[in-house]
Amino acid sequence: MATIQDFKTEKPTWCPGCGDFGVLNAMQKACVNLGIEPENVAVASGIGCSGKMSQHMGGYGLHALHGRSLPNAQAIKLANDKLTVFAAGGDGDGFGIGMGHFIHAMRRNIDITYIVMDNHIYGLTTGQASPTTEVGMKTKTSPKGAVEQPIAPVQLALAQNCGFIAQGFSGNIKQLTSLIEKAIQHKGFSFVNVFSPCVTFNKVNTYDFYKSHLVNLDEDESYDAHDRILAMRRVAEANNIVVGLIYEDPERASFESTLPGFPETPLVEEDLSISEEGYEEILATFR
Amino acid sequence: MHEQIGWKVGGKQGEGIDSTGDIYAIALHRMGYYVFSYRHFMSLIKGGHTNYKIRAANRIVRHHGDTTHVLIAFDQTTVDYNWHEMVDGGVVIYDSTSFTATKPDDANVNLCGVPLTEIAKECGNPIMKNMVAIGVSAAINKFNPDDFIPVVQDKFGKKGQAVVDANMDALRRGYAYFNENFNISFPAPPVPERAEGDDHLYVSGNSSVGFGALAGGCRLLAAYPITPATEIMYWVIEHLPKHGGVVLQAEDEIAAVNMAIGANFTGVRAMTSTSGPGFSLMMEALGLAGMSETPLVIVDVQRSGPSTGLPTKTEQSDLNEAIYGTHGEIQRIVLTPKTVEECFLLTAEAFNLAETYQCPVIVLTDLYMGMSYQSIDKFPVAAVEHRRGKLITEQELKDLGVYEYHRYNPEVKDGISPRSIPGQKNGRYVALGNEHNGIGIEVEDLETRTSQVAKRQRKLANFQHFTGVSVDGDSDAPLALIGFGSTWGVLEEAREELEEQGIKVKHIHFSRVFPFPETEFHAAMESVTQGLVVELNTTGQLTELIHKSAGYHGVLEKCLKYDGDPIGLSEIVSAAKKTFKVGVHS
Numbered sequence: 001m002a003t004i005q006d007f008k009t010e011k012p013t014w015c016p017g018c019g020d021f022g023v024l025n026a027m028q029k030a031c032v033n034l035g036i037e038p039e040n041v042a043v044a045s046g047i048g049c050s051g052k053m054s055q056h057m058g059g060y061g062l063h064a065l066h067g068r069s070l071p072n073a074q075a076i077k078l079a080n081d082k083l084t085v086f087a088a089g090g091d092g093d094g095f096g097i098g099m100g101h102f103i104h105a106m107r108r109n110i111d112i113t114y115i116v117m118d119n120h121i122y123g124l125t126t127g128q129a130s131p132t133t134e135v136g137m138k139t140k141t142s143p144k145g146a147v148e149q150p151i152a153p154v155q156l157a158l159a160q161n162c163g164f165i166a167q168g169f170s171g172n173i174k175q176l177t178s179l180i181e182k183a184i185q186h187k188g189f190s191f192v193n194v195f196s197p198c199v200t201f202n203k204v205n206t207y208d209f210y211k212s213h214l215v216n217l218d219e220d221e222s223y224d225a226h227d228r229i230l231a232m233r234r235v236a237e238a239n240n241i242v243v244g245l246i247y248e249d250p251e252r253a254s255f256e257s258t259l260p261g262f263p264e265t266p267l268v269e270e271d272l273s274i275s276e277e278g279y280e281e282i283l284a285t286f287r
Numbered sequence: 288m289h290e291q292i293g294w295k296v297g298g299k300q301g302e303g304i305d306s307t308g309d310i311y312a313i314a315l316h317r318m319g320y321y322v323f324s325y326r327h328f329m330s331l332i333k334g335g336h337t338n339y340k341i342r343a344a345n346r347i348v349r350h351h352g353d354t355t356h357v358l359i360a361f362d363q364t365t366v367d368y369n370w371h372e373m374v375d376g377g378v379v380i381y382d383s384t385s386f387t388a389t390k391p392d393d394a395n396v397n398l399c400g401v402p403l404t405e406i407a408k409e410c411g412n413p414i415m416k417n418m419v420a421i422g423v424s425a426a427i428n429k430f431n432p433d434d435f436i437p438v439v440q441d442k443f444g445k446k447g448q449a450v451v452d453a454n455m456d457a458l459r460r461g462y463a464y465f466n467e468n469f470n471i472s473f474p475a476p477p478v479p480e481r482a483e484g485d486d487h488l489y490v491s492g493n494s495s496v497g498f499g500a501l502a503g504g505c506r507l508l509a510a511y512p513i514t515p516a517t518e519i520m521y522w523v524i525e526h527l528p529k530h531g532g533v534v535l536q537a538e539d540e541i542a543a544v545n546m547a548i549g550a551n552f553t554g555v556r557a558m559t560s561t562s563g564p565g566f567s568l569m570m571e572a573l574g575l576a577g578m579s580e581t582p583l584v585i586v587d588v589q590r591s592g593p594s595t596g597l598p599t600k601t602e603q604s605d606l607n608e609a610i611y612g613t614h615g616e617i618q619r620i621v622l623t624p625k626t627v628e629e630c631f632l633l634t635a636e637a638f639n640l641a642e643t644y645q646c647p648v649i650v651l652t653d654l655y656m657g658m659s660y661q662s663i664d665k666f667p668v669a670a671v672e673h674r675r676g677k678l679i680t681e682q683e684l685k686d687l688g689v690y691e692y693h694r695y696n697p698e699v700k701d702g703i704s705p706r707s708i709p710g711q712k713n714g715r716y717v718a719l720g721n722e723h724n725g726i727g728i729e730v731e732d733l734e735t736r737t738s739q740v741a742k743r744q745r746k747l748a749n750f751q752h753f754t755g756v757s758v759d760g761d762s763d764a765p766l767a768l769i770g771f772g773s774t775w776g777v778l779e780e781a782r783e784e785l786e787e788q789g790i791k792v793k794h795i796h797f798s799r800v801f802p803f804p805e806t807e808f809h810a811a812m813e814s815v816t817q818g819l820v821v822e823l824n825t826t827g828q829l830t831e832l833i834h835k836s837a838g839y840h841g842v843l844e845k846c847l848k849y850d851g852d853p854i855g856l857s858e859i860v861s862a863a864k865k866t867f868k869v870g871v872h873s
Contacts, residue, residue, distance in 0.1 A: 009690075037712075039709070039713070040710060055719075060715055060716065061718065062552050062717070064545065068541065071543075071549065072549035073549065075546035075548075075553070078550065079549070079550040079554065079557070080555070080709060100538055100539065104537075261529070262528075263532070263533070270530075271531075272503075272504030272673045274501065278530060283486065283666070286490050286494070287488060287489070
């Protein structure tokens with residue numbers, strides 16, 4: 001059984017206090033708790049501070065293009081469904097340049113876990129407005145305050161009927177670990193949005209801000225995470241500032257389980273050759 | 288008796304032109320003829336002008352031919368657009384139920400009105416005018432109507448025997464009507480003998496690429512629909528799942544290529560197929576594959592560009608993009624199959640090259656190659672190999688220990704460091720688009736940068752491969768026709784025609800343009816004092832590549848075509864005679 005030590009790699013280059021440390025920690029703990037060996041983990045990540053997750057996680061990594069971790073991750077899973085596959089990135093990567101892939105990944109429902117480190121800012125490029133930057137917030141590209149409405153990732157996922165939606169906070173690693181474990185175990189596409197404060201470029205959405213504003217749905221006994229309409233209402237009422245398991249549909253069938261003819265054997269273990277009968281059957285279609 | 292027959296049907300799009308052509312083409316193929324068919328169509332569903340050309344011969348033919356003996360016209364536009372390519376005394380069959388065809392006074396063609404729709408109505412449904420037209424064609428080409436039964440059975444059998452019978456009835460009535468009212472014929476040549484061991488297959492470049500991918504071990508195709516590449520996806524969807532593979536319809540071409548990269552990273556042979564606009568969207572990912580040394584196969588079925596261009600017309604104008612596309616500098620291989628057989632073999636081989644050299648391989652075909660169907664004797668199935676390149680073994684990783692495996696070891700002599708596959712213990716690394724050190728961690732120091740760039744550059748330094756340059760004709764000829772990709776067939780016929788006219792010319796053709804097959808090309812050019820490069824683009828991209836890579840300034844002339852139509856035999860022959868200054872031969 002792997003321990004947390006087996007996942008350790010070189011020291012991350014994030015700023016001291018960066019929320020992404022908490023996310024990394026929770027991802028590694030979730031894998032350890034579920035008995036997943038590091039060599040059976042693959043992380044595809046985009047570009048930005050959060051994109052370095054593939055390097056720090058300790059599994060196989062594909063540090064890919066800006067916004068394109070989801071296409072990579074989905075194909076990795078189809079290629080070898082024995083792997084635990086993450087896509088990881090930030091709000092700019094996932095809800096800006098890569099937004100199209102997010103919606104289609106929910107629609108397609110391949111069994112991967114998508115972790116977004118949502119800090120409401122572009123960090124690595126030193127502080128420009130992001131798709132989740134709140135209206136009025138001053139950044140280098142919105143010096144007089146942002147005017148565009150922010151993306152509401154969780155509500156968007158609910159609208160698209162994503163089969164697993166959770167939201168966590170870097171400041172609560174225990175809960176985040178548990179949410180990621182559930183996300184890994186969910187058979188289908190799972191989305192975990194994490195409030196992961198940028199301590200250098202975002203002085204508004206800070207640890208203190210979240211500690212004083214977050215509504216924890218996991219502690220609310222009246223909340224039913226299988227009721228999508230209820231989830232819509234509660235998330236909207238709290239203006240998206242909620243954490244916990246927001247919605248899960250355990251019955252929603254994955255792409256792999258519904259695609260006609262999806263192979264039993266992982267693609268990576270398939271024999272590359274075609275039998276003589278196989279060739280003959282194909283050639284007959286050309287006659 | 289003619290060695291070959293040229294037949295064409297034309298009308299508005301949505302009028303069943305394709306299905307008429309398909310039935311006639313497949314029937315002739317199954318009779319044993321070598322058929323080549325080309326569809327001229329537009330980017331719309333109803334209206335416009337579309338036509339379907341069939342050339343049938345008693346020997347293998349590699350293009351659709353310049354001339355037409357029989358033209359079936361469902362409207363006047365078809366006559367106006369196509370009469371000029373008819374042979375003297377050719378026959379235009381027009382649907383006299385709906386219009387009376389006219390032609391220029393000096394056109395030596397026979398206009399024959401046949402009430403196609405009226406006859407079809409008598410058989411029960413005006414839609415069967417196409418079958419009446421096929422019956423008329425059978426009469427002109429002197430076929431037996433019974434020869435069409437198997438094809439009609441295949442086409443309509445699912446709809447019941449009554450539908451099959453009605454269609455055969457329409458065909459027979461058309462046949463009878465023509466024989467009763469007209470006395471013109473263009474008899475088809477005798478059916479050719481088939482050599483021992485030869486098959487007789489009717490294939491397109493797109494289906495050959497799909498077949499090649501499957502045979503080459505591709506187990507995942509991710510693609511986005513785009514003319515003229517979508518048929519590759521159709522073929523693969525039909526066949527790949529039976530062999531343990533998966534097809535993904537991506538949300539766009541960016542997703543498609545990144546899916547192919549993800550699967551290749553995981554150890555699965557994967558590709559994407561597209562055309563120009565999609566290929567442009569893939570440029571950033573091409574760089575990722577190059578930088579992260581991840582195998583990748585991209586098939587680009589070129590169409591007329593730039594931008595949306597002419598989506599349903601052919602061109603060879605993505606050559607520069609395939610060779611130079613993406614920012615920064617990467618290693619890549621660009622194959623340009625010259626026949627449908629090579630579409631099969633080189634697509635299969637592309638996976639070996641991608642894994643051996645751990646870089647992207649681009650297979651460039653075009654609309655003309657991709658969407659035209661032709662009869663061939665066989666696929667080179669026995670020539671397909673699977674070579675996986677350098678893969679590190681479990682034992683080697685065990686001996687190394689944790690974090691001792693350097694995926695991107697810059698010390699390797701040939702620049703190619705063994706890959707590990709996710710799931711292998713001690714094989715962990717990060718594949719990445721950032722500059723990186725041996726274990727795949729992004730670093731920016733000068734020494735690492737320089738050594739990693741040099742490592743990647745070394746990979747193709749001494750590239751040798753069976754693809755490259757082919758030479759046909761007299762090896763001592765002082766004149767040469769030069770081309771790449773889909774023009775091989777028409778250039779071969781041009782060479783033959785020029786030789787028949789006493790002009791000593793050889794034909795040099797590229798099946799790979801990058802890495803440029805320098806040695807082979809120099810050898811091919813040894814006897815040549817003048818060459819004509821024939822290519823379907825505006826700027827002469829192949830000519831420029833030759834100049835850059837091999838010289839021959841002042842030796843090469845260009846024959847360029849970029850109107851969207853495939854190049855014809857007579858266009859090449861007349862350009863060659865003009866260039867080679869042998870127009871008046873003594």
